[in-house]
Amino acid sequence: MKELSLNILDIAENSTSAGATLVGISLEEDSKGILCMTITDNGRGMSQEVLKGVQDPFYTTRKTRKVGLGIPLLKLAAEQTGGRVEIESTQDEKMHGTTVRAYFDTGHIDFCPVGDVISTMITLISGHPDVDFEFNDISPRRHVSLDTRELRQVLGDVSLAEYEVLGWIREYLAGQYAQGTGGAG
Amino acid sequence: MISLAELAAIREKMKDKVAVREGSAQTRVVVGMATCGIAAGARPVLSAFVEGVNKEGLAEKVAVTQTGCIGICQYEPVVEVFEDGKEKVTYVKLTPEKAERIIKEHLVGGNVVTEYTIGANG
Structure with missing residues (x-):
């Protein structure tokens, strides 16, 4: 993957495949340059056996081919900066879901840039307009946020996947990044 | 900065159009969006x-959707075009530039871009 925003897209696609109705995506960078990327969902979760397997590059749930590379690629990107990946998952009836957390040292020479996270959010929302996404990008310099549940309240029956709506979301996020601070608008 | 007020304005504009569009697409453009495609x-x-579909005014006719791994990872990015009454067309190793040509020649003009x-x- 050329940029971390593509890893985010990839991991979040797994969340939607797991039947999640809400996916949280957050980037939190502290003053020391340690970036914590979290993708958390309320999907069906994984068994302990599957959870062990997903970090192995030769593991996949698909029957057609036997290689699943999403988590190993994320792990590689994190570990090459001295960071790590943690995955928690539960299939508990009331509390099911999965959380993938990756830590990166942004000052490390092998840190892969975050890249175009706005396009990742647009791609996720346009592909899964019935799933809610809560996005936060927080660092000492900025706080960018988006919650599709808020947008849905404004939109009523109009789909989040409408071209004009996606254009609004792109501009809304770009505006927050330009300002360096967040806000509900 | 753009605000929720503009979003509300979009809603006002769109709300009457919604019923027309749903399920009325004659053509589906399906983009593989699994690990292989994304990478x-x-x-x-x-x-x-x-x-492109929106700029060419094809939004009522063409639906652009996403799917998982299509099974030919070495040819990614892969896009399948399904048209009513026609055989599926599978485009491989696409770029945004190739996509623009497919929109103009295939989706607008009706001619498959065979070389892609x-x-x-294969």
């Missing part, structure tokens, strides 16, 4: 199709 550049290809199909690249 190969499917995200900008998808954006190019969404932008899997048949010409």
Whole structure:
């Protein structure tokens, strides 16, 4: 993957495949340059056996081919900066879901840039307009946020996947990044 | 900065159109968006199709959607075009530039861009 925003897209696609109705995506960078990327969902979760397997590059749930590379690629990107990946998952009836957390040292020479996270959010929302996404990008310099549940309240029956709506979301996020601070608008 | 007020305005504009569009697409453009596709550049290809279809005024006729791994990872980014009454067309190793040509020649003009199909690249 050329940029971390593509890893985010990839991991979040797994969340939607797991039947999640809400996916949280957050980037939190502290003053020391340690970036914590979290993708958390309320999907069906994984068994302990599957959870062990997903970090192995030769593991996949698909029957057609036997290689699943999403988590190993994320792990590689994190570990090459001295960071790590943690995955928690539960299939508990009331509390099911999965959380993938990756830590990166942004000052490390092998840190892969975050890249175009706005396009990742647009791609996720346009592909899964019935799933809610809560996005936060927080660092000492900025706080960018988006919650599709808020947008849905404004939109009523109009789909989040409408071209004009996606254009609004792109501009809304770009505006927050330009300002360096967040806000509900 | 753009605000929720502009979003509300979009809603006002769109709310009457919603019923017309749902399920009325005659053509489906399906972009593979699994690990293989994403790593190969499917995200900008998808954006190019969404932008192009809307700019060409095809939004009522063409639906751009996403799917998982299509099973030919070495040919990613892969896009399948399904048209009513026609055989499926599989485009391979796409870029945003190739997507623009497919929009103009295939989706608008009705002519398959043969050189980008899997048949010409297999």
